[in-house]
Amino acid sequence: MSLLAINRYSGEAVYSQIAHRLQDEIQKSHTAGNYLPAEHVLAERFNVNRHTVRRAVDELIQCGLVERIHGKGTRVLDAPVDYTLGQVTRFTEQMEAGGSAATKILRKLVIPARGGVAQRLAVQEETPVIWFETLRSVDEHPYCLISHFLPLARFPELMNQFSSGSLHALINQCYQVQLRRVESLVTAILPQGDDASLLNMSQHQPVLRVKSINIDTKNNNPCEYALTRFRADRIQLRINP
């Protein structure tokens, strides 16, 4: 319970003061999964109208701190998960800490390499390339969408072999290829195409886009080009030099 009351003459809007107060309290007692008190309770506590509380909570939602669930309440969300960009990608292992991670395969195609894909895989234009589209989730909450591109000639049976689980583990097992990340290019964009709906997020909130190249550690040939879109409100990338 806060000691300081709302100051109606401070120049700062009441809803804004309440938003900051709630934000502080959420971060101090980082109770992810908990529910905020009901709106009418908060209204009584701060001595304001319920609509004013709603306006404050709107701010928290915009920040990605909480989510409203109709009929249930307003739930505190997990803080963005740190995702370390290292040499070896271990998506599943990194994310599994909290809950049950899952990878869903959305598309499996063979396409002719063009432009950036051909260039990054160091193959001729029109060379057949495997394209996997995967969606990763924790506890049914999607957090990233990955387009994987791999030269078909190098992994001739991968199209049939890959049906679930970790792609890199499968490659390691079936082809004795150890992958190492050599470069990542990170930027932020608004979600394109179906990405927003697949990630179950707003079209107007940004995603982190990471282009990465993985090479075969044995011969340093590029084997995979991956284009990952992270929900930026759920993920932050940790980079250690």
Add this chain to the structure above:
Amino acid sequence: MSLLAINRYSGEAVYSQIAHRLQDEIQKSHTAGNYLPAEHVLAERFNVNRHTVRRAVDELIQCGLVERIHGKGTRVLDAPVDYTLGQVTRFTEQMEAGGSAATKILRKLVIPARGGVAQRLAVQEETPVIWFETLRSVDEHPYCLISHFLPLARFPELMNQFSSGSLHALINQCYQVQLRRVESLVTAILPQGDDASLLNMSQHQPVLRVKSINIDTKNNNPCEYALTRFRADRIQLRINP
């Protein structure tokens, strides 16, 4: 003027119907720079309360279609810029590079350390901390905004010494302190506060936010906490493991 009236029993919220109607009209008569009719006029036209119109316009703002200007009205914004334009001008910022282009100092303050700042600098709450706000540009085009936080006790004269150029070079020169970046946390958000106008960008395009900690290489004490916001349409971060 629309022919179809609002249907109060369609299941779709009234504000949502109004938002779609307005969106259609804006896009048909794409009159960027024009102002929407005043809220009370729209309310009258749709036979709803002014608050309901406001809720509808909130949606359009969220989409980046219009902006409210206090005392003036609600203005239709330009169509979003095509992404291909952004791609051309996008360049890459090395995580380690200090940045040599023009740096403008926007603010120099001493503030009491609180929360994340205190924690990351490993100082007590309320310890005096220097806060520099700088803007970096290339060819007059701003591309990033940095909040630097440094313990005042460690750099007692820095407030007066720093007037232009590279902060890290100055620290090295005056205090014989070599800084090393030990951690970076990267995420993407929509610009907050004045960031959009300082970076001369749309409020609806994302920025890359990098939190980084620099330590003194001699004793491994944290000396600077920097919070950088990059224009994501102009910058991508290259990360080499």
Add this chain to the structure above:
DNA sequence: TAGTGGTCTAGACCACGCA
């Protein structure tokens, strides 16, 4: 059925931009 959030109305007063 009780409790929660979702929407809409009605009216008041304030703060800002501009002529």
Add this chain to the structure above:
DNA sequence: GCGTGGTCTAGACCACTAG
């Protein structure tokens, strides 16, 4: 001073969740 958006209140009713 007028017209604009910004905020806050008060109350009503609906829709969803869960016991």
